[in-house]
Amino acid sequence: MSTPATLIQHCRKWLLLPCFSLLAACTPPPEQQLLEDTAQTSLLPAHRDFALAAKQLSQATQAFCKSPDDAGLQAAREHWRHSAVAWSGLQVKSFGPLMEDNLSWQIQFWPDRKNLVARKLEGLITEHADAASFTANTIADASVVVQGLSALEYLLFDEKAAQLNRYQTTPLRCQVLSAIAEHQKTLSKTLHEAWLPDHGNYLGTFAQPGPKNPVYPDRQQAIAALLESLVAGAELIKRDKLERPLGFANSRGLSQVYLLEWWRSRFSREAIIGNLNALQRLYLADELYGIDDYLRQHQHSELAEQITSTFEKTIVAAQAVEGDLFSAATDPAQKPQLLALYTEVQQLLDLLKNALPDALGITLSFNGADGD
Amino acid sequence: MTKYVLTLLLLCQFGVAQAAPDNRRAIVTHYTNLAHAVFEDAETTAQTLQSRVEALLAEPSEKTLVAARQAWIAARIPYQQSEAFRFGNPVVDDWEGQLNSWPLDEGLIDYVDQSYAASLGNIAADMNIIANPNIALGGSTIDATTITPALLQDLHELAGNAANVTSGYHAIEFLLWGQDLNGHQAGAGERPYTDFSKGEACTNGHCERRAQYLLAATQLLVSDLAYMTRQWAAEGDNYRRELLALPTEQALARIFYGIGSLSLGELGGERIKVALEANSTEDEHDCFSDNTHWSHYYNGLGISNVYKGEYQRIDGSWVRGPSLSQAVAASSAQADRALTAALSTTMARLQLLTQVAEHPERPQKFDMLIAPGNAQGRNLLGSILQALTNQTRAIEDAAASLGINPNAI
Numbered sequence: 001m002s003t004p005a006t007l008i009q010h011c012r013k014w015l016l017l018p019c020f021s022l023l024a025a026c027t028p029p030p031e032q033q034l035l036e037d038t039a040q041t042s043l044l045p046a047h048r049d050f051a052l053a054a055k056q057l058s059q060a061t062q063a064f065c066k067s068p069d070d071a072g073l074q075a076a077r078e079h080w081r082h083s084a085v086a087w088s089g090l091q092v093k094s095f096g097p098l099m100e101d102n103l104s105w106q107i108q109f110w111p112d113r114k115n116l117v118a119r120k121l122e123g124l125i126t127e128h129a130d131a132a133s134f135t136a137n138t139i140a141d142a143s144v145v146v147q148g149l150s151a152l153e154y155l156l157f158d159e160k161a162a163q164l165n166r167y168q169t170t171p172l173r174c175q176v177l178s179a180i181a182e183h184q185k186t187l188s189k190t191l192h193e194a195w196l197p198d199h200g201n202y203l204g205t206f207a208q209p210g211p212k213n214p215v216y217p218d219r220q221q222a223i224a225a226l227l228e229s230l231v232a233g234a235e236l237i238k239r240d241k242l243e244r245p246l247g248f249a250n251s252r253g254l255s256q257v258y259l260l261e262w263w264r265s266r267f268s269r270e271a272i273i274g275n276l277n278a279l280q281r282l283y284l285a286d287e288l289y290g291i292d293d294y295l296r297q298h299q300h301s302e303l304a305e306q307i308t309s310t311f312e313k314t315i316v317a318a319q320a321v322e323g324d325l326f327s328a329a330t331d332p333a334q335k336p337q338l339l340a341l342y343t344e345v346q347q348l349l350d351l352l353k354n355a356l357p358d359a360l361g362i363t364l365s366f367n368g369a370d371g372d
Numbered sequence: 373m374t375k376y377v378l379t380l381l382l383l384c385q386f387g388v389a390q391a392a393p394d395n396r397r398a399i400v401t402h403y404t405n406l407a408h409a410v411f412e413d414a415e416t417t418a419q420t421l422q423s424r425v426e427a428l429l430a431e432p433s434e435k436t437l438v439a440a441r442q443a444w445i446a447a448r449i450p451y452q453q454s455e456a457f458r459f460g461n462p463v464v465d466d467w468e469g470q471l472n473s474w475p476l477d478e479g480l481i482d483y484v485d486q487s488y489a490a491s492l493g494n495i496a497a498d499m500n501i502i503a504n505p506n507i508a509l510g511g512s513t514i515d516a517t518t519i520t521p522a523l524l525q526d527l528h529e530l531a532g533n534a535a536n537v538t539s540g541y542h543a544i545e546f547l548l549w550g551q552d553l554n555g556h557q558a559g560a561g562e563r564p565y566t567d568f569s570k571g572e573a574c575t576n577g578h579c580e581r582r583a584q585y586l587l588a589a590t591q592l593l594v595s596d597l598a599y600m601t602r603q604w605a606a607e608g609d610n611y612r613r614e615l616l617a618l619p620t621e622q623a624l625a626r627i628f629y630g631i632g633s634l635s636l637g638e639l640g641g642e643r644i645k646v647a648l649e650a651n652s653t654e655d656e657h658d659c660f661s662d663n664t665h666w667s668h669y670y671n672g673l674g675i676s677n678v679y680k681g682e683y684q685r686i687d688g689s690w691v692r693g694p695s696l697s698q699a700v701a702a703s704s705a706q707a708d709r710a711l712t713a714a715l716s717t718t719m720a721r722l723q724l725l726t727q728v729a730e731h732p733e734r735p736q737k738f739d740m741l742i743a744p745g746n747a748q749g750r751n752l753l754g755s756i757l758q759a760l761t762n763q764t765r766a767i768e769d770a771a772a773s774l775g776i777n778p779n780a781i
Contacts, residue, residue, distance in 0.1 A: 105649050113491040113535060114475070114654050143651040143744060247532055254532030258492035353779075363777045366632040366764050 030289070030297055031219040035207045037288035038226060042281045043096075044203065046089040047192040053079070053086040054188035057152070058181040065174035068167040076177075077156050077265075080149070083184070084267055087149060088274025092233030093282070094367070095225045096202050097194035106187060107148045111240065111259045117154045118161065120145045125176055134175060139183045151180050157265040224362045226282065226291065227352070232367050233279045234349040241272055242342050246329050255329040266324035273318045280311040291356075300359045307351050314344040395694050399681070400623040402693035404612045406683050407457045408604035410674075413450035413686045415597040421447045421544075422590045429568055429583045437565040441548050445663055448541065450686060451597075452670030456678045459638070460630030460781055463603050463611040469540075470528055471596055475654050476537035478546045480530070481585065483576055485553055489654070491535040501527065501538070502581045519584040521592035539592050542660070547586045549660040555653060556743035558735070560662035621776060627696065628771040628778040631675045632764055639671045640760040648753050653739045664738035665729035668756075669722045675763070676715045679770075696770065704773035711766040718759040725752060 028036075057079040064072030087107060090098060098104050109117060120143055128134040139147055155177045156162050167174045194200035206225075209216035216222040243249040245259040245268075260268045284290040295304035321328055321337045328334035357364055424443040428436040451472070458464045477490040479498040490497030499507055507514040509530075516523060524543075530536040537543055550563030566575040568583050603611040615623055643664075647655040658664045677683045681695025701708035728748075729737050741749030771778045 102645070102649055109650065114489055114652075115492050116650055116652055116654075119489060141745070144649045145652075250529060250532040250534075252529075252532045256493065256533060363768075363772065364779055365768055366636050366778070 029219075030294055031223060032207075033289045034285070034291065034294050035209070035219065035222050037285040038282065038290060039203055039207050041286040041288050041290075042278070043093060043206070044195060046086075046093060046278060047188075047195050050083070050086040050090050051185075051188040051192040053083040054181070054184045057083045058178070058185040061152075061174075061178040061181040065167075065171075065178050068164060068174060070164055073156070073162075073164055073167070080152055080156050080265070081267060081270070083149060084153075084262060084265070084271055085274045088271045089278040092229065092236065092275050092278050094229050094232045096206065097191055097200065102144065103187065103191060105144045105148075107184065109145045109148060109150045110261055111244075112145070112150065113259070116143075116145045117150050118158070121151055121154060121161075121176070125170075125172060128172065128176075134172065134179075136179070136182075139176075139179045147180060147183055149184065152177065152184070153262060153264050155180070220362065223360065224364070227357055227360070227362055228364055228367065230279055230282060230291075230356070231349070231353045231364060233275055233282075234345065234352050237272055237275055238342070238345045238349050241268065241275075242338070242345060245325070246338055246342070248339075248342055257326050257329045260325055260329070263326050266326050268325040269318065269321055269323075269328075273315065276311065276315045276318060280315070283307060283311065295356075295359060298359070303351070303355055303359055307348075307356065310344065310348045310351055314341070314348050317341040317344045396620045396624060396699065398694040399696060399699060400616060400620060400627070402681055402695070403623075403627055403678065404604055404615060405606075405693065406677065406681065406691055407454070407461075408601065408606070408612070409683055409685055409691045410450050410454045410457070410677075411597060411601040411604055414447065414454055415594065415601050417443070417447035417450055417686060418590070418594045418597050422587075422594050425586055425590045428565070429587060432565045432568040432570075432573075434565055437548070437563075437568075441661070444541070444545060444548055445661065445666065446686075448658070448663060448667055449670055451541065452667050453674035453677060453683070455638075455671055456631050456634055456674035458630060459633035460626035460628070461611065461615070463614075464600065467596070467600065469534075470525070471540040471593065472542070473529075473534065473537040473540055474542045474657060475535065475659065476542055476546070477533075477535040478551065480527075480536050481538065481543060481546060482582065485551055487553065488551070491533065494531070494533045494535055496530045496533065496536050499530075502578050502585055505581075519581060519588050521588045521595065524585075524588055524592055539589050541593065542658075544586065544589050544593065545658060545660045545663075547582065547589065552653070552660055552662065552739070554739075556651075556740055556746075558737070558740065560737070561660040622780060624696075624774065624776045625771075625778050625780045627678060628767060628776055629781045631678050632767045632771075632778055634671060635675055635760050635767065636764040639668060640757050640764075643668065643671075644753055644757055644760075647738070648742050648750065648757075651742055651744045653742070656739050656742070659739065662729075662737040662739065665722075665726045668738075669719075669726050672718050672722045676719060679711065679715060679767075696774075700770045700773055704770075707766070707769045707773040711763070711770045714759070714763040714766040718756070718763050721752070721756045721759050725756065728752065 057076070060072075060076045060079040064076045066072075091104070091108070094104075124138070124142060124146055128138065145151065154161055155173070167177075195202045197203055205213060205215050206222055209219045209222045211217055216225070239249075240259075241261055245256050245261075247253045247255040257263060261271055262268050282291075284292055292304045292308055295301070295307075317337070317340050321341060322334060325338075328338060353364070421440070421443040424436070424440040428440045430436075454464075455468075455472075458468055477494055477497045478484055479488055479490055479500060480496050482500060482502045484498075496509065499509070501507065501516055501519065505515075505517045507516055514527070516527075521539075524538045527538045528536070530538070546561075548563065549561030550567075552559065552561045554560070564575055566573055566579075568579055568586070569575065570579065574580075602608065605612065615626070618626075643657050646652065653659060656664050658667050679696050681693050681697065683691045685691060697708055697712065700711065725738075725741075728741070729735055736746075736749065740746065741753060743749065768778065
């Protein structure tokens, strides 16, 4: 969101020319500014935050494994939670390097209907019982199921697997834990660097569309990627994080709590709030020139306000759910709060998926979640 | 604001209508003919499956079991092509779950190996309907004394869990093949025909109820398919009529939405990528029979059929008519060429998948291709995923060239 003052400041920063009119004299073109500002306020920070959180998580697991005790385990869990929040900010940015080489799957494997995380991890630990065969490459070469935050959640929060004495009696378990955290650290660093101008410079790819840019030959296509990301994020929350696990989709209305994201750590609600905050930021670009400002500039002030206020209401509704979703799902007293959240998310999705692309004259692409 | 948007939309539509006076109505009508032919073939092949199942149950032997399995594989050919009609048309999408749900927790249906791993929290995962005429579940008892199509319908998605699949192709597949206990190694399910034998010869118990189950599931499949064939028939108050009554733009959007969704999200995502990335044999589509390569191939062909307005029936005859391809070519020759080429690439790679799987000396089925460390498998499946992604982008461009928004269904 930006006031006229910040907008003028922005124009100055660009061409050192005074702005006579927001519409006419302000260069760069609003589309360009939208891409630049969104990248600076939302895209780059999300990648940076995740890399930082993953680094700290890796340090915490190493410290824990030196001499496993309860304090160390609690510290590792806390850093896992920080990483999960940071991931919730990236999870809803479904374009760019994250989508290459299935990086997002290496970070999270979910839903895991058949408990592959437990089975594959325990299989891997049994297979490498003579710890010498467990090397730095074991995790990198393994199934995505054992590489990411999902595997770490199992090792840190599962009722049986995460018991402290198991780490004390079987050092290999800790070796596996810290190797996976290390893998995440490396992966998140690579992912962050892929955006940086002095490395992969996806920032340039995204923020400098043009005929010579193979990914975004024009600005509209880069803006479309933002819109698709907003829609995919809201759909993810609605369908995968609420509808399916809470039983809003099946005719009998029966919840399937093991489909909840992060059910083992009881962190589902926090991750949804993290997603919503990230989506809101992607839309507003904080105080800079975001999609909301772009809508206003194109005579869609009413829609801009509607989306802004729906974001606020949805976040309030998510915060109003008490405790964790795993318990709330089967607690009749929480049903109204869950339904209220679901309704708000549906409204948000409707605005983002229909009204917003219509207003901007953009057609959304098929995405990988269009199947069942 | 609304006025502004409306004006823009009107301008766009006017512009497109002027630029391409093509035969859009005829394309939609022909699309319903294609759907009818495909579902009718699916129904016919399911009827053959039913008669082979009846023969198996009348006289269980290796020969009658193999004949029933072959009929199941043949029945998959039109059905998998029919999935190109699924996502865009609610009548198909809301119905298909009872026919093609997977993966399933097969312990709900019959005996399973001790290595069986069901979905988390599924209270019915080991219910074994075949072994239990009376089923106690959550305080109530279900009377399953006689296994009928109606009972299977009632128990489908029991407790709201999508893995509780009691009916459809994969339930039948499980009863004909049994669990594939070979993991990433060669071999499919190896259920003995004596699982259906009468009296002393019966293996694994409850043969009579197992036979009852198989027959009921097959009958239900036939009646479900007959229902869908009627929905696309030229006569009657059915979905075909509903679709033809829609504005042409919306009907075309449904056509594009159907092929785009099957291409990327379903075939590419759910059916290939999940299994490949997780090295998960339980996420293999036709996991009991190891027929997955053909299922994928015919999904691909279904997409191509819809775009080209053609379908080769099981009797070898062709259904051909006005196609999206012709209309797109009239608006943008380039968009049509690109999509036609993308479809060919996909089909060539899917064909390679079937050749690798059916190799006379060293066959590698899908469950072997997704094994950890199988570089050849990863490359092959990766190349199919890439082809499906490119094809989907070409589908979007083709729709755009006609001024159709595939999301406006």
